[in-house]
Amino acid sequence: MLTGLGITAGYRAPVITDVSLTVQPGQTVGLAGPSGSGKSTLARVLALLHKPFAGTVEIDGETVTGYRFQARQRTKIGVLFQQPRLSVDPRFTLRQAIAEPGADRVDELAEKVMLTDDLLGRRPHEVSDGQLQRACLARALALNPRYLICDEMTTMLDASTTAALVGVIRDYQRESGAGVLAISHDAVLLDRWADETVRLSAPPSR
Amino acid sequence: MVNLEIDRVSVRFALQGATVEAVNDVSLVLRPGECVALVGESGCGKTVLASALLGFLPGNAETSGSARLGDVDLLAASDHELATTIRGRRIGLIPQSPASHLTPVRTARAQLEEAARVLGGDAARAAERAGLLPEHLDRYPHELSGGMAQRVANALALVGDPSLLIADEPTTGLDRDLVDGLLAEFRRLVDDGHAVLLITHDLAAAHQVADRIAVMYAGRIVEVGPSHEVLDNAKHPYARGLANALPDRDFVPVPGQPPLLTDLPAGCAFAPRCEQATAICEDRPVLTDSPHAVACHRPC
Secondary structure (H helix, E strand, C coil): EEEEEEEEEECCCEEEEEEEEECCCCEEEECCCCCCCCHHHHHHHHHHCCCCEEEEECCCCCCCCCCCHHCCCCHHHHEECCCHHHHCCCCHHHHHHHHHHCCCCCHHHHCCCCCCCCHCCCHHHHHHHHHHHHHHHHHHHHCCCCCEEEEEECCCCHHHHHHHHHHHHHHHHHHHHCEEEECCCHHHHHHHHHHHEEEEECCCCC | CCCEEEEEEEEEEEEEEEEEEEEEEEEEEECCCCEEEEECCCCCCCCHHHHHHHCCCCCCCEEEEEEECEEEEEECHHHHHHHHECCCCCCCEECCCHHHHHHCCCCCHHHHHHHHHHHHCCHHHHHHHHCCHHHHCCCCCHHHHHHHHHHHHHHHHHHHCCEEEEEEEEEECCHHHHHHHHHHHHHHHHHEEEEEEECCCCCHHHHCCCEEEEEEECCCCEEEEEEEHHHHHHHHHHHHHHHCCCCCCCCCCCCCCCCCCCCCCCCCCCCHHHCCCCHHCCCCCCCCCCEEECCCCCCC
């Protein structure tokens, strides 16, 4: 179980205050809410990429004590971001990007996300957003994470690529029992994808 | 107000040892008071086509065909002519991720007033029309929310009162309320007699605002017709697959991957992914000449 309890977090000023959220193994939780409501901030805290001001994160019963480079449980959580182009070292080929977590399973992972050998040899600027996001998904799955956090993963993608990547994630969940937190603006997508959806309310106007 | 007549436009990029066929033989007419959405997956050539219309292609690009806006061929016009008579004046561009297109060290007002001065427009009126309050204009780009930055970009595109607007993925990253607001704004502009070319991968947004949808695949328009016809009664197997991939429909991807633009098949580019393909698909299908046109030998 991935749990955030009473999370208050932000950047100087808090963006979210006293928010709690739980993702059960095998479950897909949707996270919705308008721009600025703190969806990405909560995602970054749960992915151990951002230290909250207050509150605790628990992963499978273990309380998280360190964030960012001090996060010992970091590899239990895979993350996908909105813009694959900002998430991959531009000097790497897709093959190198997928192998970056230290896995020797590149071919197996590439097959899962339907990347051909030719595409694996290319660098980010030589492939489309959809193809690059496929590589990011393969990379996120390389260490068999217990939980996967998808922060607007499909925003840059067309309907077909969206359906394909959600299909890959669902297959992985069936095999591994991983839990998924799916963040999106798209209520129609979350209705179809998530078992339940949590909504963050609009930020107070500044 | 005049039509935009895109006639058999192709764009190629010469790379070392390869040619990228980014746009192939695209024809499309856009009339005043009409919104046409150009949809397709990323990398299918949508943005390259828009760049060609505005003369924003890189030096290694070769174009053929013509794109006439009244008496000007946009593909043949010099950069000077485009800069002094077309961009901002007759064609407004609403770029993707507007916040990153604004100058970070100047307020929205400074940028809008500069555009108004150069283009001979009215900054206050453009701001009002884009839904901006005067106090918003005194903010720097980093102080603007995504929705506000979008409105500033809209105001910048509108200030020279162009008759044609090209919006490149304007809804990406905006939440639903902002998307609805933006699309309503486009609709108002269209109802005022503007022509809008909406480039998007968001079929739902296209359906919501466009009069016609053109589906692009591997640099070609494979289907074009009235929005509801294309989405609800698609004739091209790719267009049908794309519509069926929507989360409120089958949510099933089109099988396979798009072809490499450096190595396109001689026949129908979709045939390798198409369940209905037969030997006849080794000949390249031609887009039919009808209100709901399709380029397919074996339409659905």
